[in-house]
Amino acid sequence: MLSRKVLIFAPKPSLLRFVSSFSSLAKTPQTPNPIIQDYLLKHFSFNEKQALAVSSRYAHLKSLEKPHSVVRFLKAAGLSDSEIQSTARSVPQILFSSVDKVIKPKVEFFQGLGISGPCLGKLIVLNPLVLVASLENKLVPCVAILRRILINDRNCEDLFKILCRCNQIVCRDPNSLLLPNIAFFESCGIVGSQLAMLLRRHPMLFVKEESFLKSIVSKTLSFGFTVESRMFVHGLVSAGTMSDDKVEEKVQVFKSFGISKEECCQMFVVAPSLMRTSERKLRLAIDFFLNTVKFEREELVRRAVLLIYSLEERVIPRYMVTEVIKSKRLLKKEPKFSSLVLLTDEEFEQKYIFRFKDNVEELLTAYRAHLLTSSSDEGKDLV
Template sequence: MITIQLRGHCLSTLLHHLHSLNSGPFSSFRVSLSSLPKVVTINSAQNANQENPVLLNYLINTLDFPKPKALAVSNRFPWVRSVEKPQLAVHFFKSIGFTDAQINSAVSNAPQILLADVEKTLKPKIQVLQELGITGSDLGRLMSTKTNILTRSLDKILKPSIDVLNKVLINGIHNGDWLRVLRRCDWVLHKSPHLRLIPNISYLESVGIVGTQLSALLKRQPYLFVVPESELKKLVSRVMDIGFSTDSRMLMHGLHTLGCISQESFSKKLLLFQSTGFSKNECMEMFRRAPALFRTSEEKLRLRLEFFLETVKLKKSTLVQYPTLLMFSMEDRVIPRYHVFQLIKSKKLLEKDPSFYYMMRLSEHLFLEKYISRFTENAEELLMAYKGHFLDVGEE
């Protein structure tokens, strides 16, 4: 049955045209004419008074909504004639520590929570999140942006999905993993786990990503657990084509990186490396050794390549073998250690010049021990060369 809503058209004219459809190719087209006057009346009444002054005033005066936003929200609920439920909802959120700003944000994202039953709907869902270790200010911050979690069915979506993901996260309740996951992607709690979560987890396990690796992938890139399975398989196929294997622990890291960046971004970074003299095979080798390198911005990669290749005069083969050198902070590690490296060379403190890439890879403690404190007569000067940039910043 098709219902036609009339806005400003002459009813008699429309009826005349509809009767003319009784013959010809549209003879099977039928319309419920008896419903037309009713629809016209309802629409006319709604159009005549689109504002809901009760809810509108509450949003403006209590939640400090600007009028345009308050109008947009209140117009969605024209039948509301009392603010009793909104008052109860707001009181509940405040009682568990939500700030006014967080409540405002939550209502903006999912206005329907204002009309939800506190005892039957809101409180049980909040309790489930609290049982996951998300409490206090963390809970308020999460719900201010991921409010749609509170609109999902407790028994059909939230609890079943949590049960599935708890088996992956292992000890997620006790170490903040659940907060980390939901901040990055609350979609893991948006649909029945049978639709995507369970199939995707099964597929990832089938290609060798199991146990702690599966848990790590969920914490780093939860979105991969809710993409269509066909997209996940294409992504895994791309990673395999680059040279990762199902028995390699690096497969998860490669999948994480390709899941984070677009194919266009990946291609641009490949071109950047090739423009500085690396072959495509060398680029792929660097990616296999340090997939996270390709999550670095193009600008940072360009600056680091220039420094290592042109200033330090490091061989390209060294960067291919140790691509993590390009991931260290230039300000806090690379440049300060390079200053020490230059000073040791200029003063000939060692019979053989130190290896810069070896200096770079040392922990802070070992670096200080091997290249600063051991040279007692020059320790102060070396320490100034190493920490001088911090002192300069402090003096400013």
């Protein structure tokens, strides 16, 4: 028997149609099945309205044999009580499906891909539609298409993440959106590793209507990206996740520092993720580079990628080290800060801290003091 403890779970919009299909029955006289209704209320924390709608749909059932068999099978497959409860509340029909004909083939299919145990539980909770979608007409062909796109995904790790993030991508006829959208992206020059990257970064784009995709491409081009550039796909990811209003808010932040709309677009092309960076982080980063590091505006435009790095964890600690180096005159030529920020942690430490044996302690203090301060002040994290 399932425990009374439940996992708080908000169904994704695409799942709501399953619940609403049951709830719509409330508009007509309903004859609840008291056995089913009581079971859903006590063991799955359905509310009264949902339990009434679902039990009415299965008024013909005389026992709990079918839902009990589904629960037993899912537990044997490694799902926890809370995962089963969440799944049932999202897609109630799962409880009344045949284990042998509906549930088991899907579970064995994913286990065959290497998705089992805790991973299988996570997948089903986040994407319960996989248990009711057609195996032959949807799951198998869609997964085959995705695996052809994903490069070097031998353990299906990328596939697993995509299925968890996008509950529609394998639960629809591949000819409806998936294949046409792939063809559309390829017509834009997004092929091979770039198509795989787009799928990993933004799988929802593969199940959007063509009109939406065309608008995203148009927006990306308007920022100065070109379809011939390898950065085009990165711009597409950013444009696809941000509304026009949100992008305009970022543009206004740049303008407040005297950076023109044209220069702003140049910066987006160099560092597309700036479109997704919070306004607060952008404002603080721009202010630091222009007013503390004393960058010229033109240099910051050229080096826009510097703005994506964490001020607290990377930029400020390295700046503090350079200030000590300059004050001690440890180098004949002052290091170029833009190049210094791009170094890996190991490269930076070896080149600008540990090489100065007589000053290591002071340099480490400058380097780590700000890190310690920021890590103890989570509420002010800039990342």
